Amino acid sequence: MTESLLEIDRLSVDYETARGDLKALRDISFDVRKGEIVGIVGESGCGKSTLISSILRLTAPNTRFRQGAVRFKGEDLLQLPERKMRNLRGADISIVFQDPMQTHNPVLSIGQQMLDIQHRSKASKAEKRARAAQMLGAVGIPDPEARLAQFPHEFSGGMRQRIAIAMALMSEPDLLIADEPTTALDATLEVQIIERLQELQQEFNCAILFISHHLGVIAELCDRVVVMYAGAVVESGEVREIFHDPKHPYTRRLIDCDPGHIKERARVLPTIPGEVPDLANLPGGCIFRDRCDQAMPRCTAEVPPLDQLKNGHHAACWLNHKEAAE
Amino acid sequence: MLLYAIRRFGLALLILIVAVTVMFLMIRAVPGDPVQIMLGPRATPELQARLTAELALDQPIWKQLLIFYGNLMQGDLGIDVFSGRSVTAIVFEQLPHTLWLILGSIAWSATLGIALGAYAAAHPNTLIDRITAAISVSFVAAPAFVVALLSLLIFAVNLQWFPAIGAGEGFWGRLDHLVLPAFAIGLSWVGYIARLVRASMLEVMGESHIRTARAFGIHERRVVMVYALRIAILPVVTVIGVGMGFLLSSAVFAEIVFARPGLGKLVIDSITTRNYPIVMGSVLISTGLFVVSTALADLINAWLDPRARTAA
Numbered sequence: 152m153t154e155s156l157l158e159i160d161r162l163s164v165d166y167e168t169a170r171g172d173l174k175a176l177r178d179i180s181f182d183v184r185k186g187e188i189v190g191i192v193g194e195s196g197c198g199k200s201t202l203i204s205s206i207l208r209l210t211a212p213n214t215r216f217r218q219g220a221v222r223f224k225g226e227d228l229l230q231l232p233e234r235k236m237r238n239l240r241g242a243d244i245s246i247v248f249q250d251p252m253q254t255h256n257p258v259l260s261i262g263q264q265m266l267d268i269q270h271r272s273k274a275s276k277a278e279k280r281a282r283a284a285q286m287l288g289a290v291g292i293p294d295p296e297a298r299l300a301q302f303p304h305e306f307s308g309g310m311r312q313r314i315a316i317a318m319a320l321m322s323e324p325d326l327l328i329a330d331e332p333t334t335a336l337d338a339t340l341e342v343q344i345i346e347r348l349q350e351l352q353q354e355f356n357c358a359i360l361f362i363s364h365h366l367g368v369i370a371e372l373c374d375r376v377v378v379m380y381a382g383a384v385v386e387s388g389e390v391r392e393i394f395h396d397p398k399h400p401y402t403r404r405l406i407d408c409d410p411g412h413i414k415e416r417a418r419v420l421p422t423i424p425g426e427v428p429d430l431a432n433l434p435g436g437c438i439f440r441d442r443c444d445q446a447m448p449r450c451t452a453e454v455p456p457l458d459q460l461k462n463g464h465h466a467a468c469w470l471n472h473k474e475a476a477e
Numbered sequence: 478m479l480l481y482a483i484r485r486f487g488l489a490l491l492i493l494i495v496a497v498t499v500m501f502l503m504i505r506a507v508p509g510d511p512v513q514i515m516l517g518p519r520a521t522p523e524l525q526a527r528l529t530a531e532l533a534l535d536q537p538i539w540k541q542l543l544i545f546y547g548n549l550m551q552g553d554l555g556i557d558v559f560s561g562r563s564v565t566a567i568v569f570e571q572l573p574h575t576l577w578l579i580l581g582s583i584a585w586s587a588t589l590g591i592a593l594g595a596y597a598a599a600h601p602n603t604l605i606d607r608i609t610a611a612i613s614v615s616f617v618a619a620p621a622f623v624v625a626l627l628s629l630l631i632f633a634v635n636l637q638w639f640p641a642i643g644a645g646e647g648f649w650g651r652l653d654h655l656v657l658p659a660f661a662i663g664l665s666w667v668g669y670i671a672r673l674v675r676a677s678m679l680e681v682m683g684e685s686h687i688r689t690a691r692a693f694g695i696h697e698r699r700v701v702m703v704y705a706l707r708i709a710i711l712p713v714v715t716v717i718g719v720g721m722g723f724l725l726s727s728a729v730f731a732e733i734v735f736a737r738p739g740l741g742k743l744v745i746d747s748i749t750t751r752n753y754p755i756v757m758g759s760v761l762i763s764t765g766l767f768v769v770s771t772a773l774a775d776l777i778n779a780w781l782d783p784r785a786r787t788a789a
Contacts, residue, residue: 207692209688209691209692237694237696238694239694240691240692240693240694241692241693241694241695242694245692245693246689246692248685248688248689248692250685253684253685253686254685254686254689255686255689256686256689256690256704256708257686257708257782257783257784258707258708258781258782258783258784259703259704259707260783267690267693267695267699268693268694268695270694270695270696271694302783302784304783304784315689318693
């Protein structure tokens with residue numbers, strides 16, 4: 152087994168709000184190994200964005216880290232002084248954000264922005280420009296040198312996302328975080344971006360933490376997957392394991408609801424009934440039990456632990472315990 | 478950019494022509510015979526007839542307008558009835574005083590206002606933010622003529638730091654005389670611009686591209702000063718451009734209170750003496766100033782914001 156690059160260890164994060172602490176992340180644990188692609192999947196509001204901003208420590212001022220650690224190459228990022236943290240951002244850890252239309256500064260040229268993010272490099276301005284053009288070429292932007300002078304609004308959404316990927320990979324990071332990079336794009340572009348990302352991952356040999364709510368993309372791209380629900384990890388493991396033998400009812404329902412998975416013509420698309428519990432006022436027991444059709448008395452009483460079921464396959468559900476079979 | 482500039486100034490010229498025409502017709506629509514007002518009740522009919530012919534008042538209105546524009550093209554705004562001097566000369570003699578007053582007020586109030594606003598936005602809801610908010614709001618609420626009178630009393634009469642009246646001689650003399658009036662006119666703008674920049678900054682700082690800049694480890698100072706401020710000052714530039722009109726009217730107060738020469742004082746003096754050619758000339762120049770400053774603001778906006786260039 153290769154060594155772990157990023158290790159999230161029992162991380163809990165709260166948001167302080169007027170109506171009490173919002174428990175955005177609770178006891179999150181998973182890791183990303185070198186050169187591996189790990190997917191995080193979950194509905195909106197499940198804490199994916201909080202997780203990313205916690206890794207980069209670009210959190211809102213009312214964020215409180217209650218427990219746990221975010222270890223990157225063995226070093227706890229939550230303990231790092233701000234100056235050291237800033238040295239990691241855009242160097243060892245890069246990110247591609249969700250909405251390509253909003254991700255670039257609208258009043259600075261693409262070239263200027265690509266020059267700016269090389270602020271650590273000692274290279275001359277001409278060399279930095281050449282490097283920027285080379286990266287634009289690598290993500291498939293035609294005529295890159297001329298396009299450096301252009302502004303974000305002169306590019307299409309798909310191109311802007313490719314530019315964002317070029318910018319993120321320019322420093323040859325060890326870890327690339329991709330926060331729903333294809334959600335804002337249409338399906339054909341999505342395929343292009345995913346394929347490009349796969350090629351570049353091979354070329355740069357970086358690990359990718361890929362956040363998506365699109366199961367098809369996760370299955371296509373990732374080695375392992377982490378399923379999150381209402382701020383907690385409910386299941387994690389190899390992609391094949393999770394998709395063929397899901398061990399948590401939520402994962403099962405999620406797969407059933409994926410439009411790509413529906414084979415017959417349906418009048419009504421399947422959904423998961425019920426709502427995500429209020430994170431400021433969490434009920435005891437399993438967080439999914441109100442929406443779960445297999446809930447048992449035990450689910451109300453105790454929080455199910457994230458148990459290892461098989462090699463590397465974890466799930467947090469009482470159904471996997473022996474007494475459920477009886 | 479060049480094409481945009483040409484189009485924008487073309488538009489400015491069009492606005493100016495419409496404004497001047499409307500103004501010309503309005504003055505003609507005012508009841509009373511200007512010749513009688515100018516010459517007084519005891520003028521002989523021959524004299525009246527001569528002046529009427531000289532001012533082309535016996536011609537139909539469209540012809541008067543054409544003559545007016547013909548003279549305007551040659552820089553001729555008519556003759557001052559009392560001194561017999563060219564109105565153009567009189568107006569351009571006074572214009573620099575007002576121009577310096579306005580530019581001075583804008584320069585100091587915009588600099589301080591943008592700095593205060595940006596600082597407050599970078600530290601929202603802190604004590605300093607609240608203090609700047611209180612100061613800004615009280616500045617906005619202070620009318621220029623009150624500030625003018627109070628600063629005259631405090632800094633010129635009691636403390637005797639700055640001269641009270643006039644425009645001064647030489648560069649330093651002029652600058653010394655400019656301080657109090659520019660302070661009086663600019664003060665409410667400091668507060669206004671600070672509030673505007675703060676709100677605009679807070680909005681921009683919440684946008685995704687700022688998060689991107691931070692995620693690439695760009696220094697926070699550069700994020701605030703370049704990545705955010707450059708977008709946040711766009712509305713300020715527009716507001717200042719349009720605000721030139723307000724500044725012109727505040728300049729009138731300041732010029733009266735500080736007994737400064739300038740366009741405002743010229744207009745007031747000529748209205749009280751019913752010196753219509755001078756009123757017409759000064760208003761024309763003020764209109765021009767206003768139109769040019771809004772056009773300039775748009776150009777600066779286009780220079781700062783590439784998105785505005787295509788959307789002309």
